[in-house]
Amino acid sequence: MAQVIVENVYKSYSQSQRERTNPSQSVDDGRAETANFSGKSQQVSVLRDINFTVKDGEFLVLVGPSGCGKSTLLRLLAGLETLTGGNIKISDRLVNDLPPKARDIAMVFQNYALYPHLNIYDNIAFGLRRTNKFEQKNDAEAGIQTVLTDVLTAATRNLPRGMRYMSAKEKSIRDRVRYVASLLQIEPLLYRLPKELSGGQKQRVALGRAIARNPQVFLMDEPLSNLDAKLRTQTRAQIVKLQRQLKTTTIYVTHDQTEAMTMGDRIAVMNNGKIQQIASPLEIYNRPANRFVAEFIGSPPMNFLSVEIVGNNKLVHQHFELDLPPVWSSSLQSIQSKSLTLGIRPQYLSLTSPGKSSIQIEVDLVEALGNETYVFAHLAADRNATLTVSLPSDKPITVGDMLWLKVNIDKIHLFTIDDGQAIAF
Numbered sequence: 001m002a003q004v005i006v007e008n009v010y011k012s013y014s015q016s017q018r019e020r021t022n023p024s025q026s027v028d029d030g031r032a033e034t035a036n037f038s039g040k041s042q043q044v045s046v047l048r049d050i051n052f053t054v055k056d057g058e059f060l061v062l063v064g065p066s067g068c069g070k071s072t073l074l075r076l077l078a079g080l081e082t083l084t085g086g087n088i089k090i091s092d093r094l095v096n097d098l099p100p101k102a103r104d105i106a107m108v109f110q111n112y113a114l115y116p117h118l119n120i121y122d123n124i125a126f127g128l129r130r131t132n133k134f135e136q137k138n139d140a141e142a143g144i145q146t147v148l149t150d151v152l153t154a155a156t157r158n159l160p161r162g163m164r165y166m167s168a169k170e171k172s173i174r175d176r177v178r179y180v181a182s183l184l185q186i187e188p189l190l191y192r193l194p195k196e197l198s199g200g201q202k203q204r205v206a207l208g209r210a211i212a213r214n215p216q217v218f219l220m221d222e223p224l225s226n227l228d229a230k231l232r233t234q235t236r237a238q239i240v241k242l243q244r245q246l247k248t249t250t251i252y253v254t255h256d257q258t259e260a261m262t263m264g265d266r267i268a269v270m271n272n273g274k275i276q277q278i279a280s281p282l283e284i285y286n287r288p289a290n291r292f293v294a295e296f297i298g299s300p301p302m303n304f305l306s307v308e309i310v311g312n313n314k315l316v317h318q319h320f321e322l323d324l325p326p327v328w329s330s331s332l333q334s335i336q337s338k339s340l341t342l343g344i345r346p347q348y349l350s351l352t353s354p355g356k357s358s359i360q361i362e363v364d365l366v367e368a369l370g371n372e373t374y375v376f377a378h379l380a381a382d383r384n385a386t387l388t389v390s391l392p393s394d395k396p397i398t399v400g401d402m403l404w405l406k407v408n409i410d411k412i413h414l415f416t417i418d419d420g421q422a423i424a425f
């Protein structure tokens with residue numbers, strides 16, 4: 001087990017080739033791709049100023065939209081890409097220039113990457129046979145033993161499985177494969193080929209292959225995205241349980257916010273090559289650092305409306321106004337701009353009667369989920385201002401209904417207009 005430290009990490013790609021460069025050369029414009037019409041090699045900045053520490057045994061989830069740099073960061077940790085700037089330390093060892101094999105990490109990809117011609121046993125054993133972690137060390141006799149082992153293995157290869165010769169190393173590999181197979185409940189599948197397995201089973205084998213190596217760190221890149229919803233939920237729970245059992249430091253990449261909320265000890269939310277916030281799931285949900293995090297985490301997403309502060313205790317919208325609780329007054333006093341963005345999650349809006357602090361909406365779409373109903377609407381007085389509301393399922397609501405909503409004032413968020421930073425109180 002190990003802690004993982006990521007310090008000032010930058011990654012840029014040159015348009016034509018990947019190369020080591022100075023971070024100051026990168027194009028810090030937040031865009032993923034930059035066209036190059038000048039003929040000179042131009043840098044595309046993919047990761048900027050990444051800093052975090054994953055504690056020994058911790059489960060960190062990296063979450064963010066497609067293209068934000070999650071896989072690139074994971075590949076840098078694995079040693080599959082070269083850093084443009086910064087340091088990566090695993091277990092206090094600087095690994096910047098170490099090849100993947102020397103980092104003692106195991107990576108699980110979305111597409112399993114099983115060897116199609118090897119059965120499941122050999123797929124799991126493959127990595128173990130290539131390391132000397134499972135070797136019975138005896139240098140003096142090693143040469144003779146290797147020859148003897150090769151001869152005996154070749155001579156007994158065609159005998160039934162139980163009668164084949166097994167070296168001491170192969171025996172310890174067998175024990176490890178069996179242990180992992182029992183952990184993942186794939187023992188009956190060990191002598192099948194990957195093509196004879198379902199997607200979920202293949203996924204478990206890919207996990208098994210990583211676990212078997214007993215690495216210091218697991219790196220997982222969207223390992224569940226090929227599975228159907230039910231299997232996804234099951235395997236998700238299984239990974240969390242296994243990680244708790246094995247206590248192996250894990251960094252898990254997903255763009256699914258439910259996975260992020262349910263799996264990790266902490267979540268790192270990324271956007272545009274930068275970490276936006278890193279905190280526990282509930283901290284991220286309850287105290288998002290900025291508008292991006294607020295919108296990305298939570299389903300359906302948070303609603304946003306433009307408001308003005310009047311005095312330091314009143315929020316005024318064109319069509320309603322809200323009295324703020326006193327906790328806000330000191331932080332609002334120090335705010336320069338009087339224009340802010342109000343954020344409110346769909347479940348903190350409820351039906352009410354007309355009034356100055358009520359919001360009138362017209363319903364555009366109703367999604368009845370059984371336990372709750374999502375209502376998608378726009379302000380009655382402003383077609384362009386949309387709101388999503390989560391309501392109890394007992395009240396029949398239909399498209400075109402005009403409703404009045406109350407804001408749960410204790411659950412509001414306020415963001416600056418210019419850079420979307422949350423105003424804390």
Ligand SMILES: Nc1ncnc2c1ncn2[C@@H]1O[C@H](COP(=O)(O)OP(=O)(O)OP(=O)(O)O)[C@@H](O)[C@H]1O
Pocket residue numbers: 013018032033044046064065066067068069070071072073255
């Ligand atoms: N080898 C490369 N050369 C140039 N640009 C690259 C290269 N690899 C990735 N990128 C760019 O870097 C950005 C981040 O890619 P990355 O694969 O890390 O995204 P991601 O967050 O994993 O997205 P997804 O959720 O779609 O997997 C993207 O804009 C991508 O086009």
Ligand SMILES: [Mg+2]
Pocket residue numbers: 070071072221
């Ligand atoms: Mg990716």
